[in-house]
Amino acid sequence: MKTFVGLGALPLEGVAGTAVTIGTFDGLHLGHRMLINQAIAAAEERGLASCVLTWDRHPAVTLRPDKAPPALASPTRKIELIEELGPDLLVVLPFDQGLAGMEAKDFAAEVIARGLHARVVLVGDGWRFGRKAAGDAIMLAEIGRSEGFEVDALSLEEIGGAKVSSTRVRRAVAEGDLGLARELLGRPFEVDGVVEHGDHRGKGLGVPTANVMPDQTLVRPPRGVYAGRARVGDIWYPAAINVGVNPTFGGDEATTPVRVEAYLLDFKADLYGRELRIEFWKRLRDEIRFASAQALIDQMHRDIEETRLLVGG
Numbered sequence: 079m080k081t082f083v084g085l086g087a088l089p090l091e092g093v094a095g096t097a098v099t100i101g102t103f104d105g106l107h108l109g110h111r112m113l114i115n116q117a118i119a120a121a122e123e124r125g126l127a128s129c130v131l132t133w134d135r136h137p138a139v140t141l142r143p144d145k146a147p148p149a150l151a152s153p154t155r156k157i158e159l160i161e162e163l164g165p166d167l168l169v170v171l172p173f174d175q176g177l178a179g180m181e182a183k184d185f186a187a188e189v190i191a192r193g194l195h196a197r198v199v200l201v202g203d204g205w206r207f208g209r210k211a212a213g214d215a216i217m218l219a220e221i222g223r224s225e226g227f228e229v230d231a232l233s234l235e236e237i238g239g240a241k242v243s244s245t246r247v248r249r250a251v252a253e254g255d256l257g258l259a260r261e262l263l264g265r266p267f268e269v270d271g272v273v274e275h276g277d278h279r280g281k282g283l284g285v286p287t288a289n290v291m292p293d294q295t296l297v298r299p300p301r302g303v304y305a306g307r308a309r310v311g312d313i314w315y316p317a318a319i320n321v322g323v324n325p326t327f328g329g330d331e332a333t334t335p336v337r338v339e340a341y342l343l344d345f346k347a348d349l350y351g352r353e354l355r356i357e358f359w360k361r362l363r364d365e366i367r368f369a370s371a372q373a374l375i376d377q378m379h380r381d382i383e384e385t386r387l388l389v390g391g
Contacts, residue, residue, distance in 0.1 A: 079161045081168045088193030096129040097121035097198040098190065101205065103132050105150030106159040108264045109234035109242040113200055114163050116232065120198050127166040129194055133173035140173050148297035150247055155270060169194065182208025186218055191225035203231040237261055251297050254361040266306065266357035269296065269338060273349040285378050287339035288349045299358055301365040305385040308340045309355040315342040316389040318381045319356060322365035326374050343386060360388055
């Protein structure tokens, strides 16, 4: 996959024509995957290059920063997920005030038609574009007739009687419904981070944990204990995961930063400074204040056994 960044990278050189899909693609859920796979199929059928056009941020970060939703994946992780699907080209445009202010007809003509050499454009049936979101699939098709591309507006996947959407995924994660989030994403919800030094309390309790401070721009599950996995290098380990503030040892939900702490089952090496990817499979319980350290230890061992039964290992 070749990646191009910014309007300055357009028009694409050496590309005769493309089948393009366009969107924010936050989290790359099943609906997004369907669009990208359809673009790849259309490109193969017509002898075109498959192309994904996306933004470097959620549009609301620029348009309504006070109401911007938390992201489901970092920009780097989004690119990785897109690359896994195998499109030929990826174009990432900074969603700044300049792009946000571009009239819909100008975006269609200058970016889609002449910039990407589009011959086929695939979008979700509710997709909007251009200044003040004035453009829709019907307008895009009208412009396409004069600019030399056709438009296919596709209905996104439905699960549980409603369309798959990033909003639904965010809500599921924020409510701790990791089963629904996994169903909508087509994979477990995950967070990445570098393992930091914490209070070193887990080691003293006999359950050493890898501490990761989550990216504050990303959605995270609510405080609680979860079963999941953690990846070290290329190897996955079952993991019992705590999201919270350690109230048993004085952590306060109003003032203590929330941390993600993963106990990797049957793993003994040092993880400080290493990248860790943590998958959340199922919420086991709330994070609560225990009457004693021993009561917490006893519960942690029950959490570990439940994790082993759910995840394996």
